Amino acid sequence: MLKGWFFSGAAITVVLIWLAVALAYLLNGMQSVDYALYDTLYQQNSPVDTRIVVIGIDERSIVDLGQWPWPRHVMADMIEFLADSGAAAIGVDVEYDTPGRYPEDDERLALSIENAGNVVLPVRGLFSRRRTEVLGGIMQADSMVAPYKAFSGAKTGHVNGISDDDGVIRRGLHLLSDGEAVCPSFASAVYDMARSPLSLPTLDGIPLDRSGSYYIRFTGQSGWFYPLSFADVHGGRVSPVYFQDKIVLIGLYADGIARDWHFTSIDREHATYGVEIHANMIQQHMRADYLREIPFFAGFALFAVFSLAAAMLFIRFGPRMGLLCLVGLLLIYCGVVHFTVRAAIVLPMAYTPLFLFLSYVSALIWHYARTRLDEVRVRNTFGRYMSPLVIRKILDEKEESLKLGGQRRQVSVLFMDVRGFTAMSEEMAPEEVVRILNEYLDIAASTVHRHGGTLDKFIGDAVMAIWNAPYDVEDHALSAVRAAMEIQREAAGIEQSLLERYGKSMRFGMGINTGDAVIGNIGASFRMDYTAIGDTVNTAARLESSAKAGQILVSREVAELCEGVISVNHIGAMRMKGKSEEMDVFEVANDS
Secondary structure (H helix, E strand, C coil): CCCHHHHHHHHHHHHHHHHHHHHHHHHHCCCCHHHHHHHHHHCCCCCCCCCCEEEEECCHHHHHHHHCCCCCHHHHHHHHHHHCCCCCEECCCCCCCCCCCCCCCCHHHHHHHHCEEEEEEEEEECCCCCEEECCEEEEECCCEEEHHHHHHECCCCCCCCCEEEEEEEEEEEEEEEECCCEEEHHHHHHHHHHHCCCCCCCCCCCCCCCCCCCEEECCCCCCCCCEHHHHHHCCCCCCCHHHCCCEEEEEECCCCCCCEEECCCCEEEHHHHHHHHHHHHHHHHHCCCCCCEEEEHHHHHHHHHHHHHHHHHHCCCCHHHHHHHHHHHHHHHHHHHHHHHHCCCCCCCCHHHHHHHHHHHHHHHHHHHHHHHHHHHHHHHCCCCCCHHHHHHHHCCHHHHHHHCCCEEEEEEEEEECCCCCHHHCCCCCCHHHHHHHHHHHHHHHHHHCCCEEEEEECCCCEEEEECCCCCCCCHHHHHHHHHHHHHHHHHHHHHHHHHHCCCCCCCEEEEEEEEEEEEEECCCEEEEEEEECHHHHHHHHHHCCCCCHHHHHHHHHHHHHHCCCCCEEEEEECCCCCCCCCEEEEECCCC
16 A cells, blocks of 8 residues: 555656646746757857958957048948959948948949949848747848948848847848848858859758747857958958958957947857858858757657656666666767757757656655655554564664565564463453553563563463564573563562452463574465464463463573573473473573
8 A cells, every 4th residue: 555655646746747847848948958058069169161251340440440430432442352352252241221421432332332243231120029020931020221222232131130038149040021022141141142153052951940040050259260350451461362262251340339249159158249150150051051950749759758768767666776767867868969969950958857857856755755654664563562672673774674474583482371360350340450451461561672572462361472583682582581580570569469459469471482483474465463483482382371370481492592591490391282292391490
């Protein structure tokens, strides 16, 4: 019953934990942990593609060329230089959405863009709604901030980034629409511009999620592309040959002119400038190195399989084996994660280990509760038979050490019976008889406990006790004899009282034998007694039946074990009931 109760309680607890973790899985409740694991496992530094060149509008450029924003002819000069140098594509990550101060500068910049024919300018989507709308896998913006109409000769790409709840960019938005036109990302537009000159493959097969975004495989942290200073290129300090057949990106690096930087999944401690994020995305397109998210049901099924295995193992096995199962399941799961990382498949990683740990802890608690209840059961079972010290010893050595069910071992058995009880009970009220009998039996039971014995049973006005079972007792025969002698002394006070009141008294007759017996739970499946059976027990009972009031009879085996410590007198050979041969019987001397 206890085992079934434990199993049911543990199973219900594990199911409740599973429901809680599954709900967290469905609601992305551990998204921050998954973010950290994703950043660690899926983002690794790698060599940059030298066909991508970043030019930064940095602090030194502002010192050399003047306060920002510069006259637009400065950017026109840069575009003309790069176009003449044979750049495959020119991405200018600077918004020119309004007319400049001087119309001739706008005309100059527009002409340079038109002549180059491979310039990409940024578009920025505006969102006023709290929740963005997605139609047909394309995110919908309220409106677009587009380049000034004079620069219509440039191709455009949106520069909107997607930050997760922790403010880190992990995904790129492939397409963006304002309800009228669909605009590719700035990185995709630049890549498409350079595709023909550099013989690059088309952008097919990008694994997009429902919002049209995909995981960015970052190449490195900020500065990984070794950006050139705009001032150095504009000042002619970089050879034109360097830009031939290159994808050139121009972006803001000076802190005081724009907040064009973000934290990325490869470096959450230091910000990366926006133009470098575009460079990472372009390189990912060039390598076709994309991460695919595991389908929801496949990921949940994987979680369910590990959860079911863990629940069955933790409930079935104890704490030590359960710990081995926990370690084994975690190692297997780490192998699965390693495979998915190598296969570029992203899956939620935090929920399975969380369930494994919580379910193991809950099973551990239930195992502990079961152990404590077992101790209570042992106390209830043996508390009426053994002293508290004996029970504590059994509990310390665990119940398994008792080997209940049948164990052969050497024991000493004591039988005692109250002489004169029947005659006395005829002259006394039943309540008084019970009270006096309980006094005698209480003396017997407490004395047996003090001497390390196990009170086996009460048989009417008789008592059976055993020594050296279920635990080892040194000199158990001597302990049994000493207990019998103390019982006689303790009962003397009751005997004197009865003699004064009724002219009669009751005394114990006792028999003790030592030898092998079978110890265990004997009885039916629904009612058992912990007792000893065998010839040794029968002989002790025959000795008790042959003893007179106040007499302690022992076998030769007991007498020899007590020799030199307790005085015994040989009273001769006696034929016991059920025995074919006579046996030597000894009496414990009264002066012992």
